[in-house]
Amino acid sequence: MRKNLLLFAFVTLLTSCAVTNDSNDFVFPTRTGKQKYLQAYNQTLRLWDAPYTEENIKTSYGLAHVIVSGPKDANPVVLFHGTDASSTMWYPNIKSLSKEFRVYAIDYPLETGKSLAYVSEMHPKDMIRFYNEIFAHYELQNISLVAASRGGWVATMLALEPENRIGKLVLLSPAQTFGGVDKLGKAMSALKLKMFPDKKQLHKFFAQFSYYPEKIDQKYKEQFYLANKFGRSKPDLMKMTRFSKQELQSLKIPVLVLVGDRDVINDVGILTKAAETIPHAETDMIMNAGHFLSIDQAEMVNIKIVDFLNKK
Template identity: 30%
Template sequence: MVKLRQQCCTESTSGEQAMARSRTTKGVGSFTSEAARERFLAAYDDAMGLWSCPRQELDVETSYATTHVLRCGPDGGEPIVLLHGSGGSSTMWFPNVATLSAHHPVYAVDTPGDPGRSVQRRPIFEPEVSAAWLDEVLDGLGLTQVHLIGSSYGGWLALNQTLHSPSRIATSTLLDPGGFEKVGARFYTWLIINGLAGLLPRRLFPNLSSKLSNPVLDYPQLKRSILLGARTYRVRRPAPLPLTDEELSAVRTPTLLLIGDRSPLLHDAPSRERAQRLMPSVDAELVADTRHGPSIEHPEYVNNRILQFLKAASAGQLPRHTL
């Protein structure tokens, strides 16, 4: 059991001081230099211009990191917590936050260990430690019941939380998540191809995003922040291990699982079948014409699907949905 220290939420001011401390700590993610960090944060702020809803920026102090959180939406209602994918940040949620925050308070978390405004101080390797960190964040925000939504690595974080610390998780939505299969060569090849594509002048390849099914390439602000993060941030954590059959069977939290039917990370139909076979309360679906980013590739459909799921969960009605 990890001992948690007292939490607090403050306006975003403490990241700069924590940055200097993090550089002297082994096993934590950090930028290659202060100049690199400043360049990245300028690109991050530029990408945040894609968000279309007013927001408040908070730093939540935990035992592991100064965790940066963006909040938008009403004061009342059931809160949603967004967990982004590996190598990304909360900037990725720009197609989703306006619709979701029209119905729920929304908190987008910059995960420590990824390039963003969070600053890591202690290693976060083990699944139990990841759960302890997120518990501290939720404590600091004063949240007792939340709906987790995670994409890719963020999906693994959400799934991991429902296994190790489920008491305050009302539902979990997993968007082409880690945690069902070992990350393989197919996924890394896809990452390399898309990384190289991001370096090409858009004017020379206007249809590249549709050919690669990667709409990130259509948003220069987002693309620049991702590429800068990849070049200047040292990630210090292993790829998440897939959950065993026994572990998946132990997940009792109502779960919405959306898998791209052309996912480079998961074998779509087998992963859906495994979830349906093992998880007691899962609504699993293959999203048509989708690779690894359902929330960006088909935001309107995914937003509506999530809101329907949350409404059904609140009413105690969770029909299974498949294609």
């Protein structure tokens, strides 16, 4: 437990270091770095195998960049990405999801992506307001949230809010939601990539966090590398306090929890915990998948998500 907290504290300290900023941007200290990253982001979007629009929604905390796909009159699905992964991480999943649902993929404003923050930090209450303002803008109700890693923690927090708009919850290896970091040594590759952003560290990171790193498109790998090289994300990991048993038991909506059998963040034991604490939970272990399970086993994960969302 103490090691997990130390890791979160160190990562938070590292990614929040003061730097000379000539770009008027809390995430990208330099205009050149931001420009290179955005070029890579756009390259990854070429993998988005479904028609889409990019929209910038004004909120109290900045401009929220949203990628929208799917039929306009379909039920809403909102995607929350993991730390530094940005909305483009969903490129292997978007075609399947957008066939039946109206999909909104939102970049978190204090992480690398296309959203732009007006503030230097966001507390949990700010995160809640930020997303609720986006939901209100699109007039979304009965939302299905599909969230990965850190995004899973944020999605769970939103679902625990009184009078929320969430109808279903899909958690893909949610960070700090049911437990701390499982394999601390291997997870440290993320910290090393942040500290020493080069292609060697990038290779080590994906080797630890993905079971099939060769499946990850080179365009996305380049974007993720530039996110660590030029970005100073502020995910505020120390603010991700563990949910209590009582809180999880209060979730009355259907929840699906998926974890890869080779994940470095969560072991499969969280599936038992989720099933025992959440009243309407479905859980499943994805074989031959790491933390990037939505890429490692995209076809299987897509089927499980769509089947779950279609259940009455």
